[in-house]
Amino acid sequence: GRTPNSDFKFYVTSKLPNPHYAPEVQVKVTLVNFTVTPKGLEDQLLSQVVGFERPELEEEKGKLVVQIADGQKQLSEIEDKILYMLANSTGNILDDEVLIATLAASKTTSEQINAQVAQAEETKTKIDE
Numbered sequence: 001g002r003t004p005n006s007d008f009k010f011y012v013t014s015k016l017p018n019p020h021y022a023p024e025v026q027v028k029v030t031l032v033n034f035t036v037t038p039k040g041l042e043d044q045l046l047s048q049v050v051g052f053e054r055p056e057l058e059e060e061k062g063k064l065v066v067q068i069a070d071g072q073k074q075l076s077e078i079e080d081k082i083l084y085m086l087a088n089s090t091g092n093i094l095d096d097e098v099l100i101a102t103l104a105a106s107k108t109t110s111e112q113i114n115a116q117v118a119q120a121e122e123t124k125t126k127i128d129e
Contacts, residue, residue: 023069027062050127061127064120071117078106 017035036044051058085099093099 023065027065057127061124064124064127068117068120068124071113071120074113075110075117078110082106 019031021029021031030048032044047058050061082103085096085102086093089096089099
C-alpha cells in the first residue's frame with residue numbers, strides 16, 4: 001500500500017446551492033459554502049480550530065456523525081420492513097405471528113438505536129460547544 005501524500009489537495013466546485021454528501025464523506029473533507037451565514041461561518045471556523053487544537057475531539061465528532069447516520073439508516077430500514085410486511089399481510093394482521101414478532105423486535109431495536117442516536121447527538125453537541 002502507498003501512503004497518501006499530505007501535500008495533496010483536491011478541490012471540487014458545484015453550482016448546487018446546498019450540495020448534500022453522505023456523512024462518511026463529510027467527515028473526511030472540508031466543505032466551504034460561500035453563501036454561508038455568520039452562524040454557519042462561526043461553526044466552520046470552530047470546527048477548524050477544534051480540529052487543530054483538539055484533533056481527538058474532532059475525530060470523535062466525525063465518528064459520532066457516522067454513528068448517528070448509521071442509526072438513522074437502521075431505523076429507516078426497520079420502518080420499511082414493517083411497512084412492507086403490513087402491505088403484504090393477508091387476513092387479520094393480528095394473526096400474523098411473524099409480523100407481530102417483527103414488530104416486537106423492531107420496537108426494542110428502534111428504542112436502542114434511538115437511545116444511541118440521542119447519546120451521540122448529545123456528545124456531538126458538547127463537542128461543538
